[in-house]
Amino acid sequence: MTTRGGTLPLETDKILAKCPKYELRVLVVGKSGTGKSSLINHVFGIKQQVVSHQTRGICKIDEEITSPDNPHLILHDSMGFEPGQATNLQNAIDFLKARSAENVAIQDSSPCCLIPHAGSRVLETGDEQFIRFALDKKVPLIIVFTQFDKLQSLIEQELTEEEMDSDECEAIVAKRSEMKFAEICDPPLQGFQPLQYARTSGLTEGSGVPVDHGALKALVDTTRDMVKKSIWFVTAVAQRTSARAKIEGSIDIGMQGYWHGLASTTGLMNSSLKTCLKTIHFEIIASWNFNDPDELLTNGAFEQKMYSLIQFIVPEDNKIRSWFDNVDPFQTLMGIGTAITAAAAPVLVAIGLSTMFMQWIGSVYNKTPEALRCLMAYICDLTLIMDHLFLETLDLLPPRRLTQAHIDSAVESYQTSSAAKVHTEVRMYANRATFAQIVKSNNAEEKVKDIIDLYCSK
Template identity: 45%
Template sequence: MTETQSPRPTTDGILAECPRFRVLVVGRSGVGKSSLINHTFGIDLATVAHGRRGKCNIEDEIISEHNAYFVLHDSMGFEPGNTKEFETAKEFFRSRGKRVPLKDRVHAIWLCIKVPHAGSRVFETGDEEFLKLAATAKVPVVVVFTQFDILYSGIEMVLTDEEMKLPADQLRRLCSERAENEFEKICLPSLQNIDPAPRHARTSGLGANSNPDRRALADLIRTTLNLLGDTGDFVGKILSSGQNREAIWITSAIAQRGSAQANIDGSIKIGMKRYWRGIASSTKFPGFKLEKCLNTIHFDIVTPWNFNDPNKLLGSKQFLEKMQTITQAVVPSEGEVKAWFGTVKNIFGTAGAVSAATHPIVFPIVAGVGLSGLFIQWLSTVYKRTPEALRLFMGYIVDLTLLLDQLFVIVLALDPPNLLTQTEIDAALDKYVSGAVNAVHAEIREYCNDATFARICRSNRAEEKITELIDTHRVRWEETKT
């Protein structure tokens, strides 16, 4: 083993097996497929050569330079009695079925149906026939009801004069409840007649001049991931092994750009496969330098977030050093802070001893504080199982994950393809350093000290604390914002 070697990233093996999430999107013109794809996967179909509107060829692979982990197959839908279209679909399913390598299979289908008016037919005969065909081919399907906002607008138009006097928040809640009830009454019985256990989602505000319902998109992503991760019924029979299921699930979580929770879940699944589980007594790091271990962890955490980062800013030396600058503060024990960082007063702006409990240590990035010399020297040493090493890995995993969570929310506000620049990264750094970092570091110090280190190693459950910290301090925009 040489000084330049690093542990192999876990994502390398996963993406070698399943490098892209392959989805077939079916729906007639005007149903909102392009906007759905753009906002869910953070691309711009109008800039993709194969994405030109016109007659779709189900065999065409639509790939965008803005998202390396996603490939789209597009179909305009199927007319009843059109034997040629259905034979083409059958052949497509055969050529993309379980007999071909995992990377070439269709992993999921989204059948897009516009939410109908009351009394209108929900599914055309061709839709019903296609769903039966997909079931026969054993391809997972999510029925996506689009343009729910039009149904909501219809509810608004028939409000009484008395209801219009309600406060704005109560009025929105009333309309939402009525629209949801109408949706369930109109759409779900027809779907359940075709499939007694249907997977479905709905979307709103995906028009050219509309603000998308982010929570609805996140729900679609969650529904799809739940379907792909289902080991107990239909999907368990489709895929040949648990390993295949996991590879598809992780790649699909990486490909999407509409749910921070999916990114976090993907990071956790990847981390648990190798680094997080048993991190206090890891057998993966001995023989490697700490800096190399940290760089590998960095890669495995950044990859699942799949930001549109053409300039590789999140893998740059500058960003790595900023993350290390944040995390270095949690590494030394409370009594060793001065030895590691010199004059505490000059760095932290406080006199005397610094208590992690009463004055959590944090480096003001905006003030230009960098890496301490002793920390740099320590990173160049070979991994040893110590409280300092455990605090380093725990701190770095949590710090980077929570910072990327902040960055996700900032980038989400941009129009597809959600291009990442240094401006967004700096804003996320400022938010995290001025926000959760103090509490995170204080909890890690309290959890992992000399008195508890041996017990942590024996229990081998430090990853549970990592997951708990991430869950406690993440932004949670999906639960509160539409």
């Protein structure tokens, strides 16, 4: 993303400028066959052949693995720690020490991922030594068990014929698999506290087992709780599994900047509303990190779509007719009603942009109820459209180039499902108290979070 004309200085740029070339480094440790490549592919959207470009089972830990499809990430691949072989373990420890020596405080380092071998022993001696070193140096470390589906298959084979024919078959397998996992994997980890771990399913190529997206999201969420906010933000940007992580990263960083407290902020003062909206637009888009080399999300056409959507939230109810022509049949589109139909959605575009609205956003930002509604609606609308777009492209691995069709589909999906309800929530909030009462605290910020949480994908 290179085009940033017409915005205020961006919080995302400030954060990413403090990071190395691709912002986030992750050291992945595991033997060949444990599912490293598939895990990286599904979490970060990096093509498997990019990760596995070297001779099978051979990798160089200092070599940077990058992909033009996800420029916010650098991966380092370490072979697992074979019994009786100390070289790989020492290389991994030396790598972490060297990163610290390069003025990257090891306490602030990016996370490491250790993938145990799917064999008879959960952790090898080398794994245990690496864990102790990482915990001692406060390196964020997560253990990932990548083949939970294999355990489920074994449990399923042990079912009785009666259990196999039962309607509760899946529930029985799920419960026993969890119990068996705890029995096998929990004891070896008990001596390493605090230690975080997660598990995944369906990452083995050719297994036919569906990818457990819920487990991958849990992995990302666990990582979030392990690292500091600045590192978490670039982690959220780089990962391509959890929409929730994208949303939280966007809000956590964005709310620290120019719209903290929304209408009460002074960061937007002396700028036009259009500049404020463009700044919000770039901040939110940056955190989602779609594969968008054509900059379809930051071009004027998409901004016009956003303006067409939020323009209805600005005028007071009694001024709507002076802003728009022939709006009576379509009041639900403006958040005055509570529903919107698929048949009515195209009307949003057909009505066109109001001249009054375009003149209004060209004016200098002022603390008014109209400005509050506009900023709240823009943050909610754009974030939730990104959420819909994320769902549109979630299963496209590796994430393919974003198309206009993807964007149009996401916008229409949001329009027909939530847009009017979101705008109604914003109007009701802004009308229930005086403007002075609202801006005395961060109530508007919390309301934005609540609305997004209510209407985002779960």
